[in-house]
Amino acid sequence: MANPEKGISGGCYDAIVLGAGIQGTFAAYHLAKRQKKTLLLEQFLLPHSRGSSHGLSRIIRSAYPQDYYMAMMVESFHLWAQLEAETGTKLYRPTPLWVLGRQENPEFQSYRKTMERHRVPSETLGAEAFAQRFPGFHLCGGEMAVSDRTAGVLCPDKALQVLQDQFRGNGGTVCDGEKVLRIVPGTVVTVITQKREYQAKSLVVTAGAWTGPLLAPLGLHLPLQPLRITICYWKENRPGTLEKLPCFIGINLNGDKHHIYGLSAGDYPGLVKICYHHGNPVDPDSPDRLNQSSLPVPDVQILRDFVSKYLPGLDPEPALQERCLYTNTPDEDFVLDHHPRFRNIVIGAGFSGHGFKFGPVVGRILCQLSLGETPSYDLAPFRISRFLGRPKSTL
Ligand SMILES: Cc1cc2nc3c(=O)[nH]c(=O)nc-3n(C[C@H](O)[C@H](O)[C@H](O)COP(=O)(O)OP(=O)(O)OC[C@H]3O[C@@H](n4cnc5c(N)ncnc54)[C@H](O)[C@@H]3O)c2cc1C
Known part of the structure; x- marks a missing residue:
């Protein structure tokens, strides 16, 4: 007689990747390219827009205040180009990014210094020269702009689609509409979904905003905060303002705690995207309901x-608003590590609203960790041990 406790067997794999956002899909793609029998599991039917990796635009750039991110971007640009070549699909539109800030602002200075150290092709303009170049964009006295000429805009929807096709083409299996309910650790990991149970030598968890509750039963309480982000699109009220809007990141420009960024992405003809790089804590399963325990972040008012x-030259009322999720760590650095007790469970999480551009290199790192290899990067900034001693941590 069949054991009612035991689900229908979905088979045995070298690796299972849990979550088909950009990070999980890239991890699965690298594993399949290494001839590993790989299963990619996704709770929603693909494609979907309920996580963090959907839409028509994500900024890709070299500019970062930290050397370790800049070093990773060299390989990431290369791997994005490789994927374009492999698939014959244009995924990236080059366009300079302007980092805007006050000259004396420490973070702005870090951007400039790191870009100089890594010889990123760039240009620096004061407020007046910037206004001449981009009429309609009014920087204040003492504010300045430095460009990153390697930057551009990626198309997430297209990237995910071609990547999942490539994964399948390399022998990978995608099971969507299949939510993982439980992970049972062991030399062979068992993953139990609503429909079946699967086994694998290793598991990569890339579940975005859902990562925390999936790992808690394994004794790991990561400080991951899902945030609801409001994506605002704006129309011009003075003709000509839109075509002249550069891709930009403003660092504390209006005294705002978090960045404001913008781009004329073409998501909606006649509108530009300008967003606040922060949002309100939410449960990813009910993103309409705000967490009552904290004061709401007035993100749209900050943008107005x-x-x-x-x-x-833009209408100060957003023409359109959409939602997306960030999953933030306290230091906004990623988590790329093994589970501290179960080495064959690897975690890629906490991408804190800036992970898309790193997808190819994050995927490769997660693939290497799951195969027991040592990635060529210093992963110290991404280790779980940095959270040791935090109140909820049981590492
Ligand atoms: C509005 C917005 C703008 C952004 N702009 C930029 C930018 O300009 N540049 C940049 O580099 N980054 C940007 N980012 C950040 C970037 O998009 C994210 O860091 C990245 O998409 C995170 O990918 P992920 O794979 O970790 O998460 P997700 O895309 O959320 O993927 C996780 C997946 O796991 C699945 N899952 C979860 N739980 C389960 C379960 N139990 N069973 C099965 N499946 C499960 C989810 O359904 C989901 O599909 C932006 C993000 C947002 C929201």
Whole structure:
């Protein structure tokens, strides 16, 4: 007689990747390219827009205040280009990114110094020269702009689609509409979904905003905070403002705690995207309900104030609003590590609203960790042990 406790067997794999966002899909792609029998599991039917990796635009750039991210971007640009060549698909539109800030702002200075050290092709403009180049964008006295000429805009929807096709083409299996309910650690990991149970030598967990509750039963309480981000699109009220809007990141420009970034991405003809790089804590399963325990972040009001002051040619009321999820760590650095007790469970999480551009290199690192290899990067900034001693941590 069949054991009712035991689910229908879905088979045995070299590796299972849990979560088919950009990080999980890239990890699965690298594993399949290494001839590993790989299963990619996704709770929603693909494609979907309920996580962090959907849409039509993500900024890719070399510019970072930290050397370790800049070093990773060299390989990431290379791997994005490789994927374009492999699939014959254009995934990236080059366009300079302007980092805007006050000259004395420590973070702005870090951007400039790191870009200089890594010889990123760039240009520096004061407020007046910037206004001549981009009429309609009003920087204030003492503010300046430094460009990253390697930057561009990626198309996430297209990237995920071609990547999942490539994964299948390399022998990988995708099971979507199949939520993972439980992970049973062991020399062979068992993954139990609503429909079946699977086994694998290793498991890569890339579950985005859902990662925390999946790992808690394994004794790992990572400080991951899902945030609801409001994506705002704006229309011009002064003709010509839109075509001249550069891709930019403003560092504390209006005294704002978090960055404001913008791009004329073409997501919606006649509109530009300008967003606040922060949001409100939510449960990813009910993103409409805000967490009552904290004061709401007035993200849209912060953007209205910014647009009125810096881009007066735009209508200061957003024409369209959409939602997306970030999963933030306290230091906004990623988590790329083994589970501290179960070495064959590898975790890629906490991409804190800046992980898309790193997808190819993050995927490769997760693939290497799951195969027991040592990646060529110093992973110290991404280790779980940095959270040791935090109140909820049981590492
Ligand atoms: C509005 C916005 C703008 C951004 N802009 C940029 C940018 O310009 N540049 C940049 O580099 N980055 C940017 N980012 C960040 C980047 O998009 C994210 O860091 C990245 O997409 C995170 O990918 P992920 O794979 O970790 O998460 P996700 O894409 O959320 O993938 C996780 C997947 O796991 C699945 N899953 C979860 N639980 C289960 C389960 N139990 N069973 C099965 N499946 C499960 C989910 O359904 C989901 O599909 C932006 C993000 C947002 C929201």
